[in-house]
Amino acid sequence: MMINFLRGLLRQRSSVIIAIALIVFISSCEQKSKYPGPLSAEESMKTFQFAENFKAEIYAAEPLVIDPVDLEFDEEGNAWVVSMLDAYKPDSVKGKDKILLLKDLNNDGRADTSIVFADSLREATSVLPWKGGLLVAAAPNIMYFKDTDGDGRADQKEILFTGFFTGNEEAQITNLRFGIDNWIYANNNGQAGEVSFTRKPDAPKLKMNGADFRFRLDRDQFELTTGPGQFGLAIDDWGHRFFSNNTIHIRQVVAPGRYLARNPYLPSSLKTAIVNISDHDLLMYQKSETPYWRQTRTDRRNKEYQENHLDRVEYARDHFTGASGGTFYGGDAYPEAYYGNIFTGDVAGNLVHRDILSESGDAPYMTAKRGPQEQDKEFLASTDTWFRPANFSVGPDGHLYVIDMYRQHIETPLSIPADLQTDMDFDAGNTMGRIYRIVPQNSAAVKWEQPNLKNATAEQLVNTLSHKNKWWRTVAQRLLLERQDKSIIPQVKQLFAESRDPRVRLHALYVLEGMDALDAAIVKAALKDPAAGMRENAAILAERFPACLNDLERLVEDSSVRVASQATLSLGEFKDKSIVPWLAKTIQLHGQSKWFRAAVLSSEQGSSVDLLDALTKSGFSDKDEDWKKDFYKELAETIGARNQKSQVTDLLQRAFREAVIKPTGAQAALVKGLSGGLQNAEGIDDDTKAKLKAVDAAADKDAAKALEEVKALYSGIVKN
Secondary structure: OHHHHHHHHHHOOOHHHHHHHHHHHHHHHHHHHHOOOOOOHHHHHOOEEEOOOEEEEEEEEOOOOOOEEEEEEOOOOOEEEEEOOOOOOOHHHOOOEEEEEEEOOOOOOOOOEEEEEEEEEOOEEEEEEEOOEEEEEEOOEEEEEEOOOOOOOOOEEEEEEEOOOOOOHHHOOEEEEEOOOOOEEEEOOOOOOEEEEOOOOOOOOEEOOOOEEEEEOOOOEEEEEOOOOOOOEEEOOOOOEEEEEEOEEEEEEOOOHHHHHOOOOOOHHHOOOEEEOEOOOOEOOOOOOOOHHHHHHHHHHHHHHHHOOOOOOOOOOOEOOOEEEEEEOOOOOOOHHHOOOEEEEEOOOOEEEEEEEEEOOOOOOEEEEOOOOOOOOOOEEEOOOOOOEEEEEEOOOOOEEEEEOOOOOOOOHHHOOHHHHOOOOOOOOOOOOEEEEEEEOOOOOOOOOOOOHHHOOHHHHHHHOOOOOHHHHHHHHHHHHHHOOHHHHHHHHHHHHHOOOHHHHHHHHHHHHHOOOOOHHHHHHHHOOOOHHHHHHHHHHHOOOHHHHHHHHHHHHOOOHHHHHHHHHHHOOOOOHHHHHHHHHHHHHHOOOHHHHHHHHOOOHHHOHHHHHHHHHOOHHHOOOHHHHHHHHHHHHHHHHHOOHHHHHHHHHHOOOHHHHOOOOHHHHHHHHHHHHHHOOOOOOHHHHHHHHHHHHHOOOOHHHHHHHHHHHHOOOOOO
């Protein structure tokens, strides 16, 4: 039509009109070339490039699914999909999200019908099957939906939790995951909010800032947990949690937040509970073209950094910037080397990244490495710039499912300059969406075998705990928790005692926990299990049984660093002074690690002068090492911030002892720590705080004199 229009103008022989028309035509072409159009699901799939012998199959595509962001399979193999139609819409028109039930009626491995289970939702992000219905995360709520009359639509709705952050849809409550420990976890991205539980209206509201969330509906419990995690939560066989978060594609929780929270006086340097575990940082291998807006924005920012002499560089491509959907692969359809890997999408780079987890030496966390075939490429990379692998799921068939939101633009408009938005259509793709199944190249076409765990007997569910595919084991555990059929407890105990697979033994252990059938004897056996992951979880459960204390104490010397770390954290739940020598042992063995120092100092006994005495008796000060000064400072700072008179007075007396101050700089570290802690303590007036600050600055020059000044200053403070 544009060509015919131009021909008509040319016949008018008007040079002015011709010029205008040509400008319009060229401008139109330029605008179209900035952002290429969509491909069909079949065409897009042809652009997929795998590092190894895998291929993609279409499980579902538009119009059956639109803007999918989550997929979960229930105990009958039903596929539940969150359709996030609200994405990037103004507040005035939000409330269009849906929960869909996909079915494969002809059993050819591809969904051919879609049923709307629930609609008119606002910013739904995640679902999780529970008691024949679905838990749904849709800020500000976590809700429960159920179809009670069998028509395929939810007719029962209950708001369980409310008060979560409702701002940017990229940073809301999401990623509902059933953990091995019977808790349900959710990412909150550390966003503020005051969350209440409607079933316990009198319970105090949780202040969510900086934390994630977990809850148990079988016991009506809810609490903060370590965060912040954004979109992507992987939980491995042993309960370790891994997050995806934009540029940092994989982080691990090292210390559950409940331990660090028990000591509000812990130095800020030790309050970190998560760590970036990637050994390859931001680098990724992108095959798609860089979007015009991103390159332009990056060029502007780099120019600004240079003009302001900032040591900072932004990258427009080949670096993680939209990492999301981190998912643990526990399936049985891939080669054995893939079990335990974590798959993460980068929606900006149009690719799927794979991490292999390995032990991290003397650190209580894992290291994430690239696969041997992926040193210079990704597990899956596409040249289709609309391919947006936002999330993943592992199905009953053991395959990885890629949830492709499929949009021209995936970034929130909040992060893009207004002038670059003028030729960007954030609605482009809002009638599209795909779900791909990734299968080995030599696999025959997948024939869907519908699971029927819903009708399984309790005995059959116990047997299913031994399945090679984690999906089956997890669903069986959840169903046993829901049913509470305690007649199978002897069978579960037998499985715990006899299974050769430690993963199965752990499922059995937590089934017993969920049925209130644990006792000290069972936990003691788990504390001595040959598998480190079993011992680590047993340490957590030992916190409930004083009779397990002696066995727990010995685990601080465990050959596994993660077991020793958890044992140290768990010991801190006991008030018994018998734990002090073992906490001192932890400092001697692992004190160079800030994670272990935090584990010790987070406890009441581990942040007392008694710990200093135990270390002195053990010859701790005989060898001069720099990290010991860090520990002295952190211990003294904790004692100072708590400001219990007896503790501070005792520390001031012990700081003069030759056995304590033998290492170079130890006395200065104690003085600086105590002074710094007192400056943050309650009950210290501003004048004294100012004087303490001056002493703190002078401690390195003359520690003995500074200590005398602190002692004199403190003598005027009354604090019991």
